Amino acid sequence: MSEAPSAYALAAVHLYPDVLNIYGDRGNVIALRYRCEARGIRLTVLDVSIGDPFDPEAADIVLVGGGQDREQRRIAADLVARGPALRAAIDAGLPALVVCGGFQLFGHRYVDHQGGIIPGISVFDLETRHPGPRADRCIGDVVLETPEGEVVGFENHGGRTYLAPGQAPFGRVLRGFGNNAEDGTEGARTKNAIGTYLHGSLLPKNPALTDELILLALRRRYGPDVTLAPLPDDAERAAHATAARTAERRSRARS
Numbered sequence: 460m461s462e463a464p465s466a467y468a469l470a471a472v473h474l475y476p477d478v479l480n481i482y483g484d485r486g487n488v489i490a491l492r493y494r495c496e497a498r499g500i501r502l503t504v505l506d507v508s509i510g511d512p513f514d515p516e517a518a519d520i521v522l523v524g525g526g527q528d529r530e531q532r533r534i535a536a537d538l539v540a541r542g543p544a545l546r547a548a549i550d551a552g553l554p555a556l557v558v559c560g561g562f563q564l565f566g567h568r569y570v571d572h573q574g575g576i577i578p579g580i581s582v583f584d585l586e587t588r589h590p591g592p593r594a595d596r597c598i599g600d601v602v603l604e605t606p607e608g609e610v611v612g613f614e615n616h617g618g619r620t621y622l623a624p625g626q627a628p629f630g631r632v633l634r635g636f637g638n639n640a641e642d643g644t645e646g647a648r649t650k651n652a653i654g655t656y657l658h659g660s661l662l663p664k665n666p667a668l669t670d671e672l673i674l675l676a677l678r679r680r681y682g683p684d685v686t687l688a689p690l691p692d693d694a695e696r697a698a699h700a701t702a703a704r705t706a707e708r709r710s711r712a713r714s
């Protein structure tokens with residue numbers, strides 16, 4: 460197994476960073492860049508917004524953040540136009556991390572609080588429906604159990620997401636609401652694409668998840684033998700532990 464030498468380079472595409480960046484989801488790009496460059500892996504980040512050209516085949520990972528219903532409507536037509544190319548690339552193994560509002564539009568559609576339909580691109584076999592203006596939002600700390608281990612974050616969404624039979628979740632809810640506050644699922648995962656409601660931003664407090672995304676991208680570009688050298692994670696683990704304790708404490712206070 461060969462560790463990623465400094466000759467390795469990756470290209471990340473950040474979709475709609477000027478529109479879908481609620482709750483600091485840009486922090487996911489910062490964490491990805493840090494954990495690449497600390498290993499000598501050069502990361503190029505291409506910001507792609509409405510009308511900008513972009514070929515998913517040239518990307519090693521795609522990132523999308525969250526946004527309110529208004530922002531989702533702003534980018535929906537542009538995203539739908541990119542849907543076939545994104546679906547084909549993800550089906551061929553392109554890693555992606557899509558958060559909250561972005562996550563919802565990687566499903567079939569999002570029915571907003573007024574019953575308006577915002578179309579999605581059907582990367583994930585799911586649908587999101589807002590239960591109406593009087594419904595409580597799903598807000599708070601989240602702790603998940605995932606194949607990458609425990610994942611922590613923060614959620615703030617009105618929409619409830621329902622996975623079709625056979626659609627894998629990203630994780631199981633240990634603390635928080637998750638997709639719909641009913642079935643214990645959170646997010647979705649198809650091949651190397653992960654959708655989640657977790658803001659925070661997500662990646663800085665979850666180094667194992669960040670490294671998994673980097674490794675998926677490296678192995679897709681440079682072959683299955685690539686490995687990643689460990690990094691000193693004391694600060695990240697401390698932040699993760701604090702978030703998990705906070706979620707536990709607040710959950711007890713509510714019960």
Ligand code: GLN
Pocket residue numbers: 481524525526527528531558559560561563615616617618619
């Ligand atoms: N507008 C969507 C909802 O309220 C997503 C919100 C978000 O991205 N935080 O469910």
